[in-house]
Amino acid sequence: MNKYVVSIDFGGTIIKLGLINPSGKIILRSQIFTKNFYADKQKLINTLIGQIFNLLEEKKIIKKQVSGIGIGLPGLIDPQKGKVCFLPNVPGWRNIFLKKIIEEKTTIRTFIDNDVNMMALGEWKYGAGKGYQNLICMTLGTGVGGGLILNNKLYRGEGFAAGEIGHIPLNEHGPGCNCGGQACFERYVGNKILQEKAARIFKNKKITLEEVFELAKKDNTRAIAFWEETGAHIGRALIGVVNLLNPRLIVIGGGISRSYCFMASTISNIIKENCMKTQGAMIKVVRAQLGNDAALLGAFVLVNESI
Amino acid sequence: MNKYVVSIDFGGTIIKLGLINPSGKIILRSQIFTKNFYADKQKLINTLIGQIFNLLEEKKIIKKQVSGIGIGLPGLIDPQKGKVCFLPNVPGWRNIFLKKIIEEKTTIRTFIDNDVNMMALGEWKYGAGKGYQNLICMTLGTGVGGGLILNNKLYRGEGFAAGEIGHIPLNEHGPGCNCGGQACFERYVGNKILQEKAARIFKNKKITLEEVFELAKKDNTRAIAFWEETGAHIGRALIGVVNLLNPRLIVIGGGISRSYCFMASTISNIIKENCMKTQGAMIKVVRAQLGNDAALLGAFVLVNESI
Numbered sequence A, B: 001m002n003k004y005v006v007s008i009d010f011g012g013t014i015i016k017l018g019l020i021n022p023s024g025k026i027i028l029r030s031q032i033f034t035k036n037f038y039a040d041k042q043k044l045i046n047t048l049i050g051q052i053f054n055l056l057e058e059k060k061i062i063k064k065q066v067s068g069i070g071i072g073l074p075g076l077i078d079p080q081k082g083k084v085c086f087l088p089n090v091p092g093w094r095n096i097f098l099k100k101i102i103e104e105k106t107t108i109r110t111f112i113d114n115d116v117n118m119m120a121l122g123e124w125k126y127g128a129g130k131g132y133q134n135l136i137c138m139t140l141g142t143g144v145g146g147g148l149i150l151n152n153k154l155y156r157g158e159g160f161a162a163g164e165i166g167h168i169p170l171n172e173h174g175p176g177c178n179c180g181g182q183a184c185f186e187r188y189v190g191n192k193i194l195q196e197k198a199a200r201i202f203k204n205k206k207i208t209l210e211e212v213f214e215l216a217k218k219d220n221t222r223a224i225a226f227w228e229e230t231g232a233h234i235g236r237a238l239i240g241v242v243n244l245l246n247p248r249l250i251v252i253g254g255g256i257s258r259s260y261c262f263m264a265s266t267i268s269n270i271i272k273e274n275c276m277k278t279q280g281a282m283i284k285v286v287r288a289q290l291g292n293d294a295a296l297l298g299a300f301v302l303v304n305e306s307i
Helices: A039-059 A098-106 A113-124 A189-203 A209-217 A221-245 A255-274 A279-282 A290-307 B041-058 B098-106 B115-126 B191-201 B207-218 B221-245 B255-274 B276-281 B289-306
Strands: A003-008 A013-018 A027-033 A064-072 A076-077 A082-084 A092-096 A110-114 A135-139 A142-149 A152-155 A249-253 A284-286 B004-010 B014-020 B026-033 B066-073 B074-079 B083-086 B095-096 B110-114 B135-140 B143-151 B153-154 B251-252 B282-286
Touching: A003 A039, A013 A039, A013 A290, A027 A039, A027 A113, A027 A290, A039 A064, A039 A098, A039 A249, A064 A113, A064 A290, A076 B115, A082 A098, A098 B066, A098 B221, A110 A113, A110 A290, A113 A135, A113 A142, A113 A152, A113 A249, A135 A255, A135 A290, A142 B221, A142 B251, A189 A221, A189 A255, A189 B026, A189 B255, A209 A221, A209 A255, A209 B066, A209 B282, A221 A249, A221 A255, A221 A279, A221 B098, A255 A279, A255 A284, A290 B074, B004 B041, B004 B115, B004 B289, B014 B041, B014 B251, B014 B289, B026 B289, B041 B098, B066 B083, B066 B115, B066 B289, B083 B098, B083 B135, B095 B255, B098 B110, B110 B115, B110 B289, B115 B135, B115 B143, B115 B289, B135 B221, B135 B255, B143 B251, B191 B221, B191 B255, B207 B255, B221 B251, B221 B255, B251 B255, B255 B276, B255 B282
Parallel strands: A003 A064, A064 A110, A135 A249, A249 A284, B004 B066, B066 B110, B135 B251, B251 B282
Antiparallel strands: A003 A013, A013 A027, A076 A082, A082 A092, A135 A142, A142 A152, B004 B014, B014 B026, B074 B083, B083 B095, B135 B143, B143 B153
C-alpha cells in the first residue's frame, strides 16, 4: 500500500489532477479545462491519460510505484462496473466504461466514484472527519450534495445514488425542483436560489453571494439575516437526517460554506432544539477543512481502500 | 450455529417468549403481562428467567443445544454494553445491564437490542425483505419507528438511536412533537393523532382505527379518503429517505399497516412522482409479512449474527 496514487477531480468546468505520495501529500498538480473538450469525449480521455503520464514522468515515478488511479466525477457513477452512468453538466457523458478505458490505456488499476463521495472520503481520512465512524458530508453549491460514511465505510446505496441530502423535502408542498420533486432542501439553499433571493433583498440584480458574505463581515444587518436564514434552512434539513441516521458529525463544505461563521450558531441551535435527545446530544456540525483538495484526497482514499 | 435460540419480544404490555429451532421455526411460546411487574423489576427479571428455563425444559433442550438468548426491547438499547438505557413505556427501566444479569442467571449468552431493529432483522431474513441488501423497515403504531439494513447489515447509528423515521419533520413548521421537535412525521400518522382525526371526521369520539378500516372495506368514501391522506403523509415522509439512502425496499408494518391496501397506491405514486430518477426507479414499498412474530424472529437473527 506504500505507493503513489494519481487522483483526478473531474469537474464540469475544470478537471484537476494530483500526484499523491504514499503519505497522502499532493506533490504535483495539473489541470484541464473541461469545456475545451465538450465536443470530443475521446480527445478529453486522451488528454487525461497524457497528463497522468506527464505527472508520473515529471516526478520520475514508474508504474510499479503506483497503486492506482482514482477519479471522482460529478454525476451518477457505478463504481463496481467502473461506469460513468450520467454527468448532468458535461455533455455526452453517458454510459461510459471509464475504468476499463483508462486501465487499458495506462495498465494502472483505476477506480471511479461520485465526486461528493470522494469529498466525504477525503474529509473523513484527512480533514474534519478524521477518526469518526459515522459522519455526513454536505456540499453547498449550485446543487446540494452529500456523502455518507456509516459504520466506518462509504455508504453508496443500492443504485450508487445515496447521499442526496439536497433532495430531502423541507415541506410537504413547495417550489418545484429540477429533480422532479418539490420543496427540496436544494430549492432553498442552492446557489442560484440564494443569488435570486439576494438580488431581491439588496435590490441589485448583479450582487454575488461573495458580496453578501463581505457585507456580513461589515456587520450589514440584512446580510447577516440572509445567512442566518440560510442557516435555518440548513438546520431544519438536518433535523430529519440526524434523527434518522444518528451520526456523530456533519461536515459542511462547498462554495457558501465560506459564510459558515454566519450560519453556524443558527444551524447548531436548530439542531439542538429540535433533534431527539440521544441524537441531538452527540451531533457536532463543523466546516469542511480540505477545501478544493477534498476530492483529490478522497480519490487517494478510494484507491487505497479498494486495492 | 445449528442450535436453538430463546427469543424475547419485550413489549410495554406483553412480553412474548419463543423457543426457536435451528431452522428458524418458533416451536414453543409463552408470555408475561408486563404490567403485573411494573412495581418490581427484579421480579420481572426472575419471572423471565423462569420462563426461559420452562421453555427449554418443556422441549427437553439442554443448554448445550442453545446458541443464545435474544431480547428486543422498546427503547434505547446499547447492544455493545448490553445495557437497557431507557424504556419510555415501562416504568423504572433505566440503565440496566440486562445482558449481564440474564447471562449470570442462565449461563447462556445473551444479546439485546431495540425492538424495531429486531423487527427489521426478522423481516430481512424471514419476511418481506428476504434477499435484499438495503432496506428500511417502518412500524406504524402509537409511535412511528424504523430499522435500517444498509450494506447487508443492521445500521444502529453512533449512539444506537438510528432509524427514527417517525421524527423526520414533514414541514419546517408545524405541530409540536413529544420528542421536542415539530412537524415530525409521527405527528401526522401516529395512532393517537389518527384516532383524533377520525373522531373529528366521523363525528364520533369513540371510533377506532379498526372501524375506519372496516368502513373503508365497505367503500365508505370518507374512510377511503382518510387512509389515502394517511398514505400521502407516509409517501411524502419517504421521499427524503429514499433520496438520501437509495434503498431497494421499504417494508411497512405495525398496527395500521392492516389498512395498507387503502394506502399502497397513494404511497407508491407520491414516491414515484417525487423521488429522484435512480432512487425512484428501483424502490419497492411492501407490507411487512411476519406480523407479531417479526421481533421474535429478529432476535433469533440477532443471536445468530452475533455469535
